Amino acid sequence: MKPEPQLVLDAKLPTSTVEHLEEVNEAFVLSPSRQFGFEDRPIPTLRTARDVRVRIIATGLCGSDVHYWQHGRIGNYVVNDPIVLGHESAGIVEACGEDVKHLKVGDRVALEPGVGCNTCETCRSGRYNLCDSMRFAATPPYDGTLSTFYCLPEECCYKLPPHISMREGSLVEPLSIAVHCCGLAGNLQGRTVAVFGAGPIGLLCCAVARAFGAAKVVIVDVVDSRLEFAKGFGAHQTYKMQSQSPEANVEKLQVETRLEGGANVVIDATGAEPCINCGVAVLRRGGTFIQAGLGSPRISFPIGQICDKEATLKGSFRYGPGDYKLAIELLNSNRICLGDLITHEFSFSEAEKAFNNVAGRSGIKTVIYGPGVDKAMAKQAAA
Known part of the structure; x- marks a missing residue:
C-alpha cells in the first residue's frame, strides 16, 4: 500500500468554531434503500502530496442531493452502495501534504468538489468540467462532504476573504x-x-x-x-x-x-x-x-x-477554470452578498430534517453545519 504523504499538522485549530475536536470522522450516509444514517468512518488520508484535509464547517444542500435521496439516481449515476451526499462546502484546512505551497493549516476555504484527471484532452484543453474521469463529490460512486473531514487537491480549495463567513463560503459552489x-x-x-x-x-x-x-x-x-x-x-x-x-x-x-x-x-x-x-x-x-x-x-x-x-x-455544466476565483472576487468586492439566500440552518444531527425541508420547497437555501460546529461562530467572518 502506498504510504500517506507527509502531513503538516497544527493542533491550534480555532476551537471557538467547533465544540469538540475528537479525531472521529462522522458521516451522514444514504443507503441504496434510500434510508439515512450516521456512521463513524476512518479519517480520510491524503491521496497525493498536493492534497489537503479540510474540516467541514458548513454545507449547502443542492437539489441533486435531494434527488439522489428521493429517486436513488440521476441519469446514469445510481446509488448502488452507501454514499455520503453534499458538495457545497466550506471549512478549515486541518492537514497539508508536503507539496502544498499556497495553503496552510487554519486557512478558511471554499471547496471545489470535483477533481478531473488533468491528463485527458478535455482537461488539457481547459474544460476539466467535462472530464470523463471526473471524481465529483456526492456523485456515485464518490462520497460527498456531509462529514467531519474531506480531502481535495490544493488547487480545489480557495481561500475565503476575511469578511466572508463560512456559511456564505459554502455557497461559492452554486455562485460559481x-x-x-x-x-x-x-x-x-x-x-x-x-x-x-x-x-x-x-x-x-x-x-x-x-x-x-x-x-x-x-x-x-x-x-x-x-x-x-x-x-x-x-x-x-x-x-x-x-x-x-x-x-x-x-x-x-x-x-x-x-x-x-x-x-x-x-x-x-x-x-x-x-x-x-x-x-x-x-x-x-x-x-x-x-x-x-x-x-x-x-x-x-x-x-x-x-x-x-x-x-x-x-x-451549461457545473463550472470551469477561473469560475471559482471570479466568484470569490465578486464576494470580496461586495458586488454580490450571499447571506440573505440562507433561509434555513440545521445542525449535523438534524441533517435528515434539512433534507425534508428542501424537499418541501421551504425557503431558498438550506445549510447544514458540520459535526460539532458552533452555528454562531460559523456565521462570523474571520477575526
Missing part, C-alpha cells in the same frame, strides 16, 4: 455555477437578460448578470415570495409565469417588464418545458439561450425558433 452560466453568454455589458427560475441558481444568475453589467435583468417564476425576494437580489423586474401559451406569456412579459424586442440572453434554471418554450419565444433574434436547469431528460423543444432566430443554444 452562475458565473459559468453568465460567462457562456458572452459580454453582458448593456444587454438584456431573462432568467427563468427564482431558485438559488436562478437568483444567483440574476445577481451575476447584473454584476457583469447587464442593463436589464428580468426573472420569471410562479412563486410570489421568490419573485419578491429577487427584486432585492439582482433583478430589475419580475414576471409571474401564467398557465397559458408561450406566446401569450411572452406578450404579457414584454408589456409588464418593458422588455421590448425580447432578451439578448435567456438563462433557464428550471428544466421545465413551459419555461424553456417561453424562454426561446422571448429570445431576440441572434440571441443566446443558456440551459442550466435539469428537468425531464426529453422535452418538446421549439428547435425551429432557434433556427429562425439564428440563436445560439448552449448547455
Whole structure:
C-alpha cells in the first residue's frame, strides 16, 4: 500500500468554531434503500502530496442531493452502495501534504468538489468540467462532504476573504455555477437578460448578470415570495409565469417588464418545458439561450425558433477554470452578498430534517453545519 504523504499538522485549530475536536470522522450516509444514517468512518488520508484535509464547517444542500435521496439516481449515476451526499462546502484546512505551497493549516476555504484527471484532452484543453474521469463529490460512486473531514487537491480549495463567513463560503459552489452560466453568454455589458427560475441558481444568475453589467435583468417564476425576494437580489423586474401559451406569456412579459424586442440572453434554471418554450419565444433574434436547469431528460423543444432566430443554444455544466476565483472576487468586492439566500440552518444531527425541508420547497437555501460546529461562530467572518 502506498504510504500517506507527509502531513503538516497544527493542533491550534480555532476551537471557538467547533465544540469538540475528537479525531472521529462522522458521516451522514444514504443507503441504496434510500434510508439515512450516521456512521463513524476512518479519517480520510491524503491521496497525493498536493492534497489537503479540510474540516467541514458548513454545507449547502443542492437539489441533486435531494434527488439522489428521493429517486436513488440521476441519469446514469445510481446509488448502488452507501454514499455520503453534499458538495457545497466550506471549512478549515486541518492537514497539508508536503507539496502544498499556497495553503496552510487554519486557512478558511471554499471547496471545489470535483477533481478531473488533468491528463485527458478535455482537461488539457481547459474544460476539466467535462472530464470523463471526473471524481465529483456526492456523485456515485464518490462520497460527498456531509462529514467531519474531506480531502481535495490544493488547487480545489480557495481561500475565503476575511469578511466572508463560512456559511456564505459554502455557497461559492452554486455562485460559481452562475458565473459559468453568465460567462457562456458572452459580454453582458448593456444587454438584456431573462432568467427563468427564482431558485438559488436562478437568483444567483440574476445577481451575476447584473454584476457583469447587464442593463436589464428580468426573472420569471410562479412563486410570489421568490419573485419578491429577487427584486432585492439582482433583478430589475419580475414576471409571474401564467398557465397559458408561450406566446401569450411572452406578450404579457414584454408589456409588464418593458422588455421590448425580447432578451439578448435567456438563462433557464428550471428544466421545465413551459419555461424553456417561453424562454426561446422571448429570445431576440441572434440571441443566446443558456440551459442550466435539469428537468425531464426529453422535452418538446421549439428547435425551429432557434433556427429562425439564428440563436445560439448552449448547455451549461457545473463550472470551469477561473469560475471559482471570479466568484470569490465578486464576494470580496461586495458586488454580490450571499447571506440573505440562507433561509434555513440545521445542525449535523438534524441533517435528515434539512433534507425534508428542501424537499418541501421551504425557503431558498438550506445549510447544514458540520459535526460539532458552533452555528454562531460559523456565521462570523474571520477575526
